Amino acid sequence: MLAVALLVAVPLGGASAATPQTSLTEIESEVMCPVCGTLLELAESPQAQREKVFVERLVRAGKSKGEIKDALVAEYGDAVLALPQGSGFSLSAYLVPIVAFVIAVIALACGVAKWRRAGGDADPDDSAPAGPSAEDSERLDADLARYDL
């Protein structure tokens, strides 16, 4: 019984060790072809082909996406990553848009507040043109009387 269990368990264990955790498709959309300067998924150069073979080999070996990216960085340097790393100066690639968005929201809020203080939210009826002045009314009456309408 134990022998049978071992016979079943050993192949299963061996298979699970190399079960792919990611795929070439998933990786190649997040890394670059260093020679072409494009995403690996768009590249067909000889260097890109070798890079794809390298990734596929690691995928088949059961490496995770992070491990494969680390291996690519070890081979080609940080520039192989399509997305900047979240440390050092590269962090600015993520922080700058956030800071710019916050500044834009604050500026918009300040602008709206100023506009409202200036009467931008006043009742539309309040902004309707006022009627003729007393002087204009008198002149209008005089003109109408002259034409005897």
Added chain:
Amino acid sequence: MSIRSSIAVLAVLAAVGLLTYGLLSKGSSGVSLGEVAPAPTMPDLGGGGEGSLAAYRGRWVLVNFWASWCVPCRQEAPALERFQHQHGGRDFTVLGIDTRDLSGDGKDFVEKYGLRYPQLRDGNGDTAHDFGTTGVPENFLIDPQGKLRWLLRGPVDGQYLREAVAPYLPDTRS
């Protein structure tokens, strides 16, 4: 100047600063004839140590940028090995720099073509960029003072090496 104006100016300066940093960090590249060639430290392709062009001061060095995936590099490799065999020694060496290549592929290439001259590894291509290469293979002849004396942006063959490079070398000048 109001606070709002100050913030706006700071924002513009920050944006310009970031753009300038981005441009400057790329750096200018390329080396001209007569200029001292870049000599950054790189890992040895075979593993186990580092090397630099600076370590070859006092010798003539033919720097050959190559990659295993490059077809013309395969064609010129035997000629470079023969040239090293004929001229390599105390006064001259060929120095291979495997650039933007997988280290395993590079080692296989060296083994396949029986290359015995020293090989460094430029995985991220920074050194190739410093030399101003536009592709592979490219060849640069550096004099004993570390200055660039000759270059060819393309593959070499035996005849070209004999006619263009050998005349510079001490053992063939007399």
